């Protein structure tokens with residue numbers, strides 16, 4: 001495997017996509033800091049990554065819904081190996097849209113966890129990466145952020161907000177040579193989608209997505225649709241004229 | 251994390267919807283076993299068993315592939331602990347990476363496909379082409395972490411819960427859920443293999459070649475032309491291999507590069523393709539009697555893994571696999587009789603593996619490998635005539651004092667199971683009351699209703 005980033009922080013390290021990506025980094029000998037809220041899951045993942053070849057693995061506990069705690073989390077992750085080459089922000093939650101329509105507190109929480117929290121975290125990290133004048137900030141948003149749709153516009157709006165935030169951050173960090181990668185997966189078979197009927201050509205494995213992320217990081221891409229065909233699908237979805245769009249149900 | 255999904259046998263003859271549990275952690279898996287839903291449980295590994303051992307109609311399946319974490323590896327001793335859903339392909343990819351001098355860690359026992367889980371490899375106590383040297387998979391298992399519905403989580407070793415340990419090696423998933431296991435990897439001086447293929451004309455030649463290869467060659471197996479009749483009956487190719495000290499080889503890929511995308515409407519394996527295959531395969535060496543090479547072990551030990559989902563080529567009706575072992579004193583005569591019966595039936599088999607098992611005893615109460623000669627075959631399902639052939643082969647094996655392999659079986663009679671596995675009575679005491687399988691009910695290990 002080609003040498004990837006050698007100091008990696010995974011925020012939401014027990015996410016299935018983050019686990020798959022972390023394994024690739026570990027097999028290339030990286031040092032990893034795992035940040036998350038599930039102590040047993042983090043230890044299990046750390047053991048796995050060590051056997052796979054990680055040069056070092058550190059664990060940090062954090063609840064990303066706690067916005068006030070984010071600056072300290074960013075600092076601790078940065079400090080674990082005296083700097084980072086890559087930060088992957090992978091946490092998120094996909095509640096049922098009907099729940100969000102019935103419960104304003106749940107809607108606010110969803111917007112916070114999927115938009116405000118990653119934006120604040122990425123911004124804290126940005127200052128560090130900017131000073132180091134190198135590295136990659138990668139955030140998993142979603143194809144759901146590309147157009148508001150009845151079936152998931154609460155989650156989708158947060159992801160869309162994140163996309164816009166990353167666009168601006170990228171603009172800012174370009175001069176410092178820091179890459180900002182916006183990862184937009186389609187349907188991925190993970191814990192998040194375990195309740196949905198899965199299978200069929202549109203569904204990808206976390207490992208497939210992780211492979212695409214590794215390639216996008218190496219090529220310093222700005223926006224990644226994964227798998228690639230989602231780029232075309234979303235181009236069409238975005239281009240659908242409103243009268244036609246309103247007759248769809250997805 | 252429950253739902254329902256269709257699970258198929260690898261032979262594709264059985265396709266059955268089951269309620270399915272998909273534990274993501276060992277704790278979660280143990281909790282599912284403790285609260286075993288009425289109707290019975292059974293672990294499902296990677297579904298590479300050809301028949302019904304990994305199916306549980308009427309009950310639920312516990313899909314193990316999410317328990318895919320490594321837990322610890324000691325590069326001093328080669329002891330590896332990992333979750334039961336880790337595949338052998340993954341172990342090779344992660345740990346069998348060659349050192350600068352070509353040496354490396356390797357799984358001591360590898361079946362003909364690397365796409366099986368550790369749990370599945372233990373539950374069928376699988377064997378490889380080096381069975382005569384290394385015994386079966388279970389011999390290299392040091393510890394098993396088992397979840398039982400009646401006793402919680404147990405560690406089983408040769409000294410702790412030893413009875414349950416022996417029952418779980420080759421235990422067909424019936425002794426509880428394997429959560430994790432500790433295996434002893436083997437250090438080889440070169441990961442690459444020195445191989446030799448040799449043509450032989452008669453079964454007697456096979457037995458002679460095999461006896462002569464036993465000491466110097468660690469991986470041995472033969473292919474036999476099932477379509478040959480009369481004086482040509484018994485011709486084939488003998489393949490032997492051993493590690494080439496100092497020569498490195500990369501681990502084989504984690505997934506096949508090419509896969510059969512859909513099931514063709516009719517079997518691609520038929521009389522014409524079979525004759526063509528056999529004719530070509532036999533001429534692999536051209537006019538030479540033998541050929542030597544140094545090659546990576548992947549294509550040598552896992553030839554079928556080159557093409558993903560090759561089982562689909564047998565079409566919607568699927569196929570039967572047959573594998574049996576007959577004891578040494580009866581081996582030559584019974585093997586000849588088996589080939590004669592196949593030739594007489596006109597139903598050839600593309601895959602043919604003739605292989606000798608050595609004297610190393612398998613520890614599992616229901617382990618398949620025993621000293622003798624083993625024969626494995628594939629038959630497209632042609633209905634009654636195929637079943638008649640399978641019954642005939644079964645009769646020959648049982649008359650010779652042999653046994654059939656549950657991992658490959660869909661048809662053996664209860665009497666054949668009991669005769670082939672005399673420890674079945676002792677085994678029953680170790681069955682977890684919440685577990686069951688189609689196989690166990692079929693051969694009378696359990697009553698015929700789900701418990």
Ligand SMILES: Cc1cc2nc3c(=O)[nH]c(=O)nc-3n(C[C@H](O)[C@H](O)[C@H](O)COP(=O)(O)OP(=O)(O)OC[C@H]3O[C@@H](n4cnc5c(N)ncnc54)[C@H](O)[C@@H]3O)c2cc1C
Nearest residue numbers: 295296297298299361362367369370373376377422423428
């Ligand atoms: C191309 C090919 C070649 C093969 N070559 C060989 C060979 O050379 N030698 C050989 O011995 N076999 C061979 N096999 C058979 C294969 O190795 C076995 O069937 C193996 O057990 C399959 O493992 P699996 O993970 O797919 O398990 P499955 O087929 O899904 O399950 C097999 C059994 O293991 C049990 N099980 C699975 N996981 C657990 C667990 N965690 N806890 C408890 N029980 C569990 C299941 O209940 C079931 O009884 C071959 C199969 C194929 C397709």
Ligand SMILES: NC(=O)c1ccc[n+]([C@@H]2O[C@H](COP(=O)([O-])OP(=O)(O)OC[C@H]3O[C@@H](n4cnc5c(N)ncnc54)[C@H](OP(=O)(O)O)[C@@H]3O)[C@@H](O)[C@H]2O)c1
Nearest residue numbers: 014015016017038063064065091092142187188190191192
């Ligand atoms: N799966 C898809 O189809 C899909 C599609 C597009 C985008 N995405 C995005 O991909 C990313 C990764 O998700 P995934 O698919 O890998 O699903 P996942 O396995 O469910 O991962 C989500 C992770 O977020 C963590 N998390 C949620 N709230 C948290 C909090 N308050 N504090 C700490 N951690 C928290 C969860 O932690 P625990 O493990 O502790 O629960 C979980 O590990 C998410 O941003 C998701 O929105 C997924």
